[in-house]
């Protein structure tokens with residue numbers, strides 16, 4: 001069984017490795033959406049794969065490190081593409097949530113990166 005919990009954060013970024021003519025070379029902001037997918041068995045007593053409250057408690061501190069920051073200034077996010085943000089979140093969240101199966105990072109409602117640990 002898979003469950004998904006969504007979170008949002010606001011952040012600024014610029015992409016340093018695109019051509020200077022690319023509009024993302026300039027500093028700008030996004031309202032990011034993060035989806036964490038957890039995969040596991042449904043506990044017969046609780047009826048949960050993982051309690052959403054426990055997901056929130058584990059991921060909250062990771063999210064706080066992104067919300068209302070300039071992502072380029074965060075160690076490991078010097079080139080803060082959606083792909084790199086998804087990997088960054090995975091590496092910090094997987095040790096806290098063993099059932100984590102997928103991290104999705106939406107830059108816009110229509111464009112996102114998805115990481116499953118490889």
Ligand SMILES: Nc1nc2c(c(=O)[nH]1)N=C([C@H](O)[C@H](O)COP(=O)(O)OP(=O)(O)OP(=O)(O)O)CN2
Nearest residue numbers: 015023024028030080081082083107108110111113
């Ligand atoms: N593979 C990727 N491509 C792009 C990424 C990325 O992370 N991975 N990021 C960007 C920029 O961050 C860019 O800001 C994307 O957002 P935006 O320009 O707002 O996207 P839209 O094209 O949907 O904007 P509209 O204004 O709605 O046209 C670019 N590429």
Ligand SMILES: [Zn+2]
Nearest residue numbers: 013024028030
């Ligand atoms: Zn952008």
